[in-house]
Amino acid sequence: MSLIIHRNGDRATVSAPAEAFTGTVLISPVIVTPKPASIRSVDVSFAPGGRTFWHHHPMGQTLRVTSGMGLVALRGEAPQVIRAGDTVFIPPDVEHWHGATPTTGMSHIAFQEEPEGETVWLDAVSEDDYTLTPA
Template sequence: MSLTIHRNGDRPTRSAPEKWFTGQVWMTPIIETPAPAALRTLSVTFTPGARTAWHTHPLGQTLYVTAGQGLVALEGEAPQVIRPGDTVYIAPGIRHWHGAGPDTSMTHIAMQEERDGESTDWEEHVSDADYGRQPA
């Protein structure tokens, strides 16, 4: 097939798995490209205080913030504030987390490629102490 159109509402928004997220998070699929392409893209909305677990991506990840104000942090570093229009690139294999600020929701488009059918390696939940660090 050379052209695919996914109509708005064709793919439902779903609650993100508690296994990989803290707080209320909503995920709306944008695209999972057919092989040989390997792009997986989602719109993700985090309610205040919600965040991912620690994770890595075998081929890296790009985030594009569309609404609200959020946080992103690499292991061992203070979180950084991200706002609408910001684009964040996390290199392959770098342990990180991202989510909403403590008092604000945040929506971003998350883009990552799959390698051998996997786009994300999930780890443990981010502690309140790590989440609560003063942003850089």
């Protein structure tokens, strides 16, 4: 097997699907590794107010915040503030959401192993959950 190099600009940035995101969110592919590896990664940019729906990952998810300030929350808990340079690990099958604050944008690179399935998308994050005072 030889190296796989994805050149900057070779793959399109797309708008995030309305069935899984609220607000203006752009997704740029980073990598989907060939088997037997199982890493999937995307670079996600959230405009103020943009966020994911509730979701979970069978093997967990890691987020590396690359710019701005955002929020991440587990179901039933107040959101936590995350900033550029922060790295967050969400354990396997734990329902969560992440995105920008109401007034600041945020970008992160999301990494997850997905050998047996992809992200499980659930319901939209309610305004009440989104606007809870951060912990």
